[in-house]
Amino acid sequence: MNTFSAPKGTYDLLPPESAAFLAVREALAAPLKRSGYGYVETPGFEDVKLFSRGVGESTDIVTKEMYTLTTKGGDELALRPEGTASVLRAALEANLHRGPLPVKLWYSGSYYRYERPQAGRYRHFSQVGAEALGAEDPALDAELIILAVDAYRSLGLRDFRLLLNSLGDKECRPVYRAALQEYLRGLDLDEETRARIEINPLRVLDDKREQVQRQLAGAPRISDHLCDACREYHDQVRELLTAADITFEDDVKLVRGLDYYTRTTFEFVHGRLGSQSAVGGGGRYDGLSQMLGGPELPSVGWALGVDRTVLALKAEGIELPSAGRTDVFAVPLGEQARRALFGVVTELRRQGVSADFAFGGKGLKNAMKSANRSGARFAVIAGERDLADGEVQLKDLESGEQTSVALETVAATLRERLL
Numbered sequence: 001m002n003t004f005s006a007p008k009g010t011y012d013l014l015p016p017e018s019a020a021f022l023a024v025r026e027a028l029a030a031p032l033k034r035s036g037y038g039y040v041e042t043p044g045f046e047d048v049k050l051f052s053r054g055v056g057e058s059t060d061i062v063t064k065e066m067y068t069l070t071t072k073g074g075d076e077l078a079l080r081p082e083g084t085a086s087v088l089r090a091a092l093e094a095n096l097h098r099g100p101l102p103v104k105l106w107y108s109g110s111y112y113r114y115e116r117p118q119a120g121r122y123r124h125f126s127q128v129g130a131e132a133l134g135a136e137d138p139a140l141d142a143e144l145i146i147l148a149v150d151a152y153r154s155l156g157l158r159d160f161r162l163l164l165n166s167l168g169d170k171e172c173r174p175v176y177r178a179a180l181q182e183y184l185r186g187l188d189l190d191e192e193t194r195a196r197i198e199i200n201p202l203r204v205l206d207d208k209r210e211q212v213q214r215q216l217a218g219a220p221r222i223s224d225h226l227c228d229a230c231r232e233y234h235d236q237v238r239e240l241l242t243a244a245d246i247t248f249e250d251d252v253k254l255v256r257g258l259d260y261y262t263r264t265t266f267e268f269v270h271g272r273l274g275s276q277s278a279v280g281g282g283g284r285y286d287g288l289s290q291m292l293g294g295p296e297l298p299s300v301g302w303a304l305g306v307d308r309t310v311l312a313l314k315a316e317g318i319e320l321p322s323a324g325r326t327d328v329f330a331v332p333l334g335e336q337a338r339r340a341l342f343g344v345v346t347e348l349r350r351q352g353v354s355a356d357f358a359f360g361g362k363g364l365k366n367a368m369k370s371a372n373r374s375g376a377r378f379a380v381i382a383g384e385r386d387l388a389d390g391e392v393q394l395k396d397l398e399s400g401e402q403t404s405v406a407l408e409t410v411a412a413t414l415r416e417r418l419l
Contacts, residue, residue: 009115009123020320021126024309025108027155028128031147037106037130042086044110045069048078053291054085054260056200065113079112083129084260084285084301085292091133092294101134102299108306120276120311129282131301133289138233141264141284141300142240148268148280148302149246155309156318160279162246163267165254166234167202168226170287173262176225177201187215202255208275221252230263237264260285264300270308272315279312280304327418328355329371329397333364333383340407341382341392347411353418372397378414382407 006012013021052062067079080086087105096103108128115121130147132140145162152160168176180201189197189204193212196203205216226234241248248266256265265283273279282302289297313320330345332338341357348355356374358367364381371379381393392410395402405413 007123009117011122011124020310020313021306023320024155024306024313025126025128028148028151028304028306028309029106029108030154031150032106032130035104035143035147037104037132040087040090040105040107041109042080042083042090042107044112045077045079046086046089048076050085050089050292051078051081054088054288055082056203056260061113065115067112067114080109081111081113083107083109083111083127083303084131084288087129087131087301088133088288088294088297088299089292091131092289092292092297097134097289097295097297102137102140103133104130105133106130118276120273120308122307126306127303128306129301129303131299133299134297136286136298138236138264139240141237142244144282144300144302145237145241145266146244146246148304151304152268152279152309155313157270157309157312157316159271159316160312161269161271162248163251163254163269164238164241164248165251165265166222166226166230166263167255167261167265167283168222168230169262172225172227172230173222176220176222179220179225180205183219189215205253206255216253219253223250223252233263256281256283260288260291262286266302268304270312270315273308273311276308278305279308326354326356326374326376327378328353328414329374329376329379330355330357331364331367331371331379331381332358333381336384336387337382340387341380344380344392344407344410348414351411351415353411353415377418380410380414 048066048068051066055061061081066081069077071077087107091097091103091105106129110124110126112124114123117123130144132144149162167173181197184197184201184204189212193204193207204212205219207213254265254267255261256267261283263284263286267281268279269277270279271277280302282300284300286298288299289295310320328348330341332341345355345357356376358370362370368379376397379395379397381395386392387407390407391404392407393402394405394410394413
C-alpha cells in the first residue's frame with residue numbers, strides 16, 4: 001500500500017477517465033475561442049482580502065469554506081475559491097481596462113473550498129470560466145449565456161435547464177433590500193441567519209434548508225421592485241435569448257452564492273444530479289471593480305463546472321471520449337530492429353501520426369499484447385532477418401492481415417493507409 005493518499009474531498013485524474021475531463025474542458029472553451037475571448041491564468045492563491053471584499057463577507061465561501069494561510073513573511077493568503085475576483089484583479093493590475101472594451105477573457109483551472117464532500121461536491125474542483133469586462137450591454141449577457149448553452153449542446157447534454165433572474169442595480173436594489181429585510185425579521189430563523197439579514201438579506205433566499213424555504217413563500221419578489229431601466233435591460237436579455245432559440249425559466253429566488261452580482265444572474269441545473277444539481281452559472285457584476293479599489297467597470301461572466309459536467313454526461317448515458325488512440329505500435333525483435341523501429345516511430349510522430357513502442361525489451365508475445373491493448377490499427381514488426389532483407393512486417397490489427405513492406409517506405413505506407 002502507498003503511504004500517502006489524496007486529501008479528503010479531492011481526486012486524482014488518471015487515464016483513461018482523465019480523457020473525459022480534457023474533452024469537457026475543450027468543449028466548454030471552444031465557443032469562447034471562436035468569440036474573441038483570450039486566455040488568462042492567475043495564481044492559485046491570492047490576498048485573502050480580494051475574496052472577502054469581492055465574494056462577500058456574509059457568504060459561506062468567505063465565512064466557512066476558504067482555505068487560508070499565513071506566509072513566513074506574514075502575508076494572509078487564500079487558495080482561490082472562485083475565478084472572477086482573480087481575473088478582474090489581474091486585468092486591473094495590467095491596465096487592460098484602459099484599452100478597447102469590453103476585455104473578453106476565459107480561463108480554466110482548479111479551485112478550493114472546504115465543504116463536506118459528497119457526490120458532485122469536492123474540496124478541489126475544476127472550472128472553465130469567462131469574463132467580459134467594461135461594457136453594460138444586454139447583448140453581452142446574452143452572448144455569454146448562448147456560448148455556455150452551445151458548449152453544453154456540443155457535448156450532447158439535453159437534460160439541463162437555464163434559470164434566469166435580475167437582481168436590480170444600485171438604484172432599485174436598496175428598496176428591495178429594505179422590503180426583504182422587513183419581511184425576514186418577522187420569520188423564525190436561527191441566530192446566524194438573522195445576522196445575515198442585516199449584512200446581505202438576499203443571501204437568505206439562497207438558503208437550501210427546507211425549514212427556511214417554507215417561510216420564504218410570501219417573501220417580496222425582486223421582479224416587483226425593479227426600476228424601469230433594470231426591467232428594460234432584463235427584457236432585452238430575455239428577448240435576445242429567445243431569438244437565439246435558448247429556453248429559460250424565470251426564477252425570482254435565484255441570487256447565486258456570491259455578493260457581487262447585479263442585474264442579470266443565471267444558473268444551469270441538471271435534472272439527474274440530485275442535490276448538487278448546479279453545473280454552472282454566472283451573472284453581471286457592475287460594482288465589483290469599485291469594491292476592489294478599481295474604476296467603474298460594468299462586467300459579466302460565468303463559470304462552468306468540469307466535474308459536474310462529466311457527472312451530467314454520465315447521468316445521461318452519453319459515452320465519454322476514451323484516451324487518445326494510438327495508430328501504430330512498433331514491435332522490435334533484437335537490438336538492430338530496436339534502433340530501426342525507434343527511428344520509424346520518431347518519424348511518424350513528427351508527421352502527425354500517433355505511434356508507440358514496445359519498451360523494455362519485451363518478447364514477441366508480450367509485445368503484441370501491448371500492441372493490442374494500445375488500440376493501435378497497425379503493428380510494425382521487425383527482426384534481424386527482416387532488416388537483412390530491408391523489410392518490416394506490417395500487421396493490420398483489425399483484420400489480422402500481415403504484409404512485408406520496405407523499411408524505407410513504411411512511414412509513407414502507414415500514412416497512406418491511415419488516411
